[in-house]
Amino acid sequence: MKNKILFISSLVLIFVINIFTNSLDPYFYTILIYIGINIILASSLNLINGYTGQFSLGHAGFMAIGGYLSIAVTTYFAPFFINTFGTGVFGESVSFVIVLLLGGIAAAIAGIIVGVPSLRLKGDYLAITTLGFAEIIRVIIQSLEVIGASQGFRGAYIFENGVKAAQIPADLSNVPFIFYSVPKYTNFFWTFTFVAVIIYFISNLMSSTYGRGFLAVKDDEVAAESMGVNTTKFKVIAFVSGAFFAGIAGALYGHFNLYLNPEDFNFLKSVEIVVMVILGGMGSMIGVIIAAILLTILPEFLRGVSEYRMIIYALLLIIMMLLRPQGLFGIKLKPRKQT
Amino acid sequence: MNLLEIKDCTMRFGGLTCVDKLNAFVGENELVGMIGPNGAGKTTVFNIITGVYNPTEGDVSFIGTSVIPFKPYQVAALGISRTFQNIRLFSGMSVRDNIRVSFVKNLRTGYFKSILQFNSYISEEKEIDKRTDELLEIFGLLDAGEEFARSLPYGEQRKVEIVRALATSPKLLLLDEPAAGMNPTEKVELMNLIKMVKDKFNISILLIEHDMKVVMGVCERILVLDYGKKIAEGKPEEIKNDPKVIEAYLGETH
Ligand SMILES: Nc1ncnc2c1ncn2[C@@H]1O[C@H](COP(=O)(O)OP(=O)(O)O)[C@@H](O)[C@H]1O
Ligand SMILES: [Mg+2]
Numbered sequence: 321m322k323n324k325i326l327f328i329s330s331l332v333l334i335f336v337i338n339i340f341t342n343s344l345d346p347y348f349y350t351i352l353i354y355i356g357i358n359i360i361l362a363s364s365l366n367l368i369n370g371y372t373g374q375f376s377l378g379h380a381g382f383m384a385i386g387g388y389l390s391i392a393v394t395t396y397f398a399p400f401f402i403n404t405f406g407t408g409v410f411g412e413s414v415s416f417v418i419v420l421l422l423g424g425i426a427a428a429i430a431g432i433i434v435g436v437p438s439l440r441l442k443g444d445y446l447a448i449t450t451l452g453f454a455e456i457i458r459v460i461i462q463s464l465e466v467i468g469a470s471q472g473f474r475g476a477y478i479f480e481n482g483v484k485a486a487q488i489p490a491d492l493s494n495v496p497f498i499f500y501s502v503p504k505y506t507n508f509f510w511t512f513t514f515v516a517v518i519i520y521f522i523s524n525l526m527s528s529t530y531g532r533g534f535l536a537v538k539d540d541e542v543a544a545e546s547m548g549v550n551t552t553k554f555k556v557i558a559f560v561s562g563a564f565f566a567g568i569a570g571a572l573y574g575h576f577n578l579y580l581n582p583e584d585f586n587f588l589k590s591v592e593i594v595v596m597v598i599l600g601g602m603g604s605m606i607g608v609i610i611a612a613i614l615l616t617i618l619p620e621f622l623r624g625v626s627e628y629r630m631i632i633y634a635l636l637l638i639i640m641m642l643l644r645p646q647g648l649f650g651i652k653l654k655p656r657k658q659t
Numbered sequence: 660m661n662l663l664e665i666k667d668c669t670m671r672f673g674g675l676t677c678v679d680k681l682n683a684f685v686g687e688n689e690l691v692g693m694i695g696p697n698g699a700g701k702t703t704v705f706n707i708i709t710g711v712y713n714p715t716e717g718d719v720s721f722i723g724t725s726v727i728p729f730k731p732y733q734v735a736a737l738g739i740s741r742t743f744q745n746i747r748l749f750s751g752m753s754v755r756d757n758i759r760v761s762f763v764k765n766l767r768t769g770y771f772k773s774i775l776q777f778n779s780y781i782s783e784e785k786e787i788d789k790r791t792d793e794l795l796e797i798f799g800l801l802d803a804g805e806e807f808a809r810s811l812p813y814g815e816q817r818k819v820e821i822v823r824a825l826a827t828s829p830k831l832l833l834l835d836e837p838a839a840g841m842n843p844t845e846k847v848e849l850m851n852l853i854k855m856v857k858d859k860f861n862i863s864i865l866l867i868e869h870d871m872k873v874v875m876g877v878c879e880r881i882l883v884l885d886y887g888k889k890i891a892e893g894k895p896e897e898i899k900n901d902p903k904v905i906e907a908y909l910g911e912t913h
Contacts, residue, residue: 324776521774528773528780529759529766529787532752536760539749546709546743548735548764548827557770603751 327520331513338509349508353576355616356511357569362596362612363518363605364565369594370603371526372558373538374439375447379566379593381454384585385430386423386567387574388467391502393419394575395476396484398500416505420514420571427567428560430457435559440552446559454590461582472581475501506576514572518565522605534558538603588630595633599640601647610649660723661686662831662863663708663739668717670703670887677703678714679887685831690857690864692874692895695884696907701867702744704884705833709741710734721831736764740829742820744836744867750809754800754819755791757808761826762787794822797856813840818849825856832857834866838873846870850877871908875899883907 341349361379368376394401394415401418405411430453438449462470468486478484479497488497525531533554536544541551574580596615600608619629640647663685670678677700685691693701706712708719710731719726726734740761749757768780795801798818803811808819817837824832834853838846854877857864868874874881875895883891883898885907891898898904 321776321781524774524776525770529762529784530768530770530773532756532760533763535752535756536749536763539751540747542711542731543743543747543749544760545731546711546735546741547761547823548732548740549760550732550764 323520323524327516330516334509334512334516337512338507341508350576351616351620352508353506353511353572355613356508356515357573357576358593358596358612358616359515359609360511360518360565360569360572361593362600362608363522364562364569365593366597366600366603366605366608367522367534367558367565368562369597370601370608371522371531371538372534372555373602374555374559375444376450376559376562377447377594378434378450378452378454378590379562380585380587380589381450381457382427382430382563382566383570383573383589384454384457384461384580384582385570386427387570387580387585388461388473389426389567390419390423390571391473391574391580392467392476393422394505395500395502396478398476399478412503412505416510416575419575420510420568423571423574424564424567427570428564431560431563432556435556435563439555439559451587451590454585455587458582458585461585468580470582472579473502474579475499502575502578504575504578506572506574511572511576514565514568519605519609521561521565526605535603591630591633595637598637599648601649604647604649607647607649611647662689662722663865664720665704665708666718666720668704668707668714668719670700670707670712671715677887678707680717681884681887681889683882683889683892685863685865688857688861688863689880690854690866690878692878692881693865693867693884694869694871694874694881694898697869699884700887701884702835703887705741705835705865705867708734708833709739732764735827735829738828738830739833740824740827740831741833742817742824742835742837744839746813746816746820748808748816748819748823750807752808753805754795754808754811755804757819758791758794758823758826759787761823762790764827790826794825797859798822798852814845814849817841821853821856825860830862832862832864834864836867836869838868838870846873847876850874853877871899871904 361383365376365379368374401415405414434449434453438445461467466486467473473486476484476486477488477497477499479492479495481495483492533549536549537551537554544551592615596611597608600611619626661684665681665683668678668681669676681704695701703712707714708726710726710729710733713727721737721739724737726737749760768777768783772780792801795804798821800815800818800822803815808816811819821834821837838849841849850873853864853866866874866878878895881893881895881898882889883904890903890907891901
């Protein structure tokens with residue numbers, strides 16, 4: 321009940337703030353949106369790596385699926401959306417929610433395909449399979465002409481003769497067309513509504529008895545199984561839920577940048593999200609949110625040395641492991657004084 | 660029909676035979692002790708019953724169903740729960756949360772209802788809270804509910820493990836050296852508590868104990884294992900004077 325009231329009032333607050341964000345400096349506005357998207361990414365990975373204790377290293381792959389699928393649907397089916405829902409604020413909102421959910425669902429389906437076989441195996445196969453999966457997704461996108469291949473994707477050309485493509489084919493250079501670019505649907509309201517949704521989602525799940533299942537898997541799989549917890553099922557649920565929200569984050573990103581390139585979703589992006597989770601303290605919601613904010617702002621100060629980002633992340637992690645292995649905000653188990 | 664039936668069970672690891680053609684049973688509402696020197700194969704028997712190991716030969720059935728094809732969580736769903744010799748509490752969780760894990764398998768409100776906090780979810784959580792209180796109270800752990808389970812004294816941790824196992828609503832409870840690390844008075848108290856729990860919840864208990872004296876007072880029947888073989892079985896007073904048992908225990912090097 322308390323969470324429900326908090327959730328609804330935060331939606332109202334986000335709606336009100338959204339009105340004022342129009343006057344914000346575009347540079348700060350962009351950073352604000354990226355902060356929101358990174359909070360969603362880091363929190364969703366926290367579900368897998370933090371709360372459930374699995375090690376996924378391919379979150380950028382799910383983000384890519386959600387991002388590409390959603391902007392492809394928005395642009396290729398633009399006439400359908402315009403005819404059905406119109407171009408008013410309401411119609412556009414409906415269209416946007418539909419493609420956001422489609423992006424999330426597509427990523428979740430990919431999550432099932434990758435997660436079920438690798439999570440059934442004992443041992444740490446997940447890191448390897450997810451890493452491989454994200455790279456495969458990137459390579460596939462690089463070779464898919466319909467979504468712009470390695471050139472990246474800005475929108476769809478719909479020709480009068482019915483042909484649809486991401487670039488103008490040579491033999492159709494005389495045919496009239498309409499170019500549907502990616503509409504800028506993502507704004508403060510939608511981004512932070514989904515931030516509120518994922519916070520509400522995780523805090524409710526993790527305070528429930530059902531949520532103890534995830535924590536038990538992380539803590540001791542043998543004991544969890546003996547108490548009747550189907551550990552594989554819980555791992556898959558965490559993994560697929562995380563993939564779903566990563567897909568949503570990708571869709572938000574796509575409808576903000578209005579252009580996606582396969583390189584946006586390389587290994588570095590996956591590592592960045594993992595660093596946010598580790599830095600924030602695996603399984604600490606507030607910690608991971610703060611880490612996501614810090615790691616979105618930090619690179620802005622390090623513009624000149626952006627080639628060294630990987631090294632900085634690695635150093636951060638090493639310092640962290642030495643000084644605060646539980647993360648910046650993770651709780652350390654204190655032994656009770658024995659009387 | 661017996662609750663648990665172990666038929667010609669053999670467990671080999673490589674060339675080592677740890678359980679050797681074991682036949683045993685546990686009846687309804689029975690408290691059975693399993694004793695034997697270190698390394699006799701007692702814990703291995705528990706691991707076979709709960710589906711952690713598949714026996715090399717033989718069968719284990721529970722209320723007429725073979726447990727061999729089942730995974731540990733499925734065996735737990737059938738109604739067998741256990742504690743561990745080397746305590747395996749969830750160290751990152753409070754005592755209460757450790758116990759809440761046991762309610763996961765029978766939850767009526769699943770993933771979506773928990774996230775959306777349906778009314779059915781709220782009432783079920785209240786029920787779970789009440790059941791947890793009841794169980795903690797029996798073991799005198801009500802005040803320790805919010806402590807990290809792993810920060811409790813050793814003896815209390817063992818009790819939390821028993822409570823956690825009981826919270827799964829088992830028909831058969833397997834206790835692996837529940838009194839280890841306790842002093843003699845605490846051991847006697849615990850054994851009486853275990854007997855009380857058996858009657859209160861009308862369950863059966865199979866209890867491993869290294870020290871023969873501890874189980875003599877409470878168990879209705881005792882099995883003695885040595886080198887994986889059952890060397891004796893019977894009422895406590897019969898076991899106490901069995902020459903084979905005396906020899907097994909005398910031969911033990913400390
Ligand atoms: N997974 C395993 N692999 C190899 N040997 C094992 C395994 N589990 C148990 N054993 C061996 O089985 C024997 C019996 O062990 P255990 O059942 O723990 O004895 P007890 O509980 O009676 O002290 C020991 O010699 C032990 O080393
Ligand atoms: Mg043992």
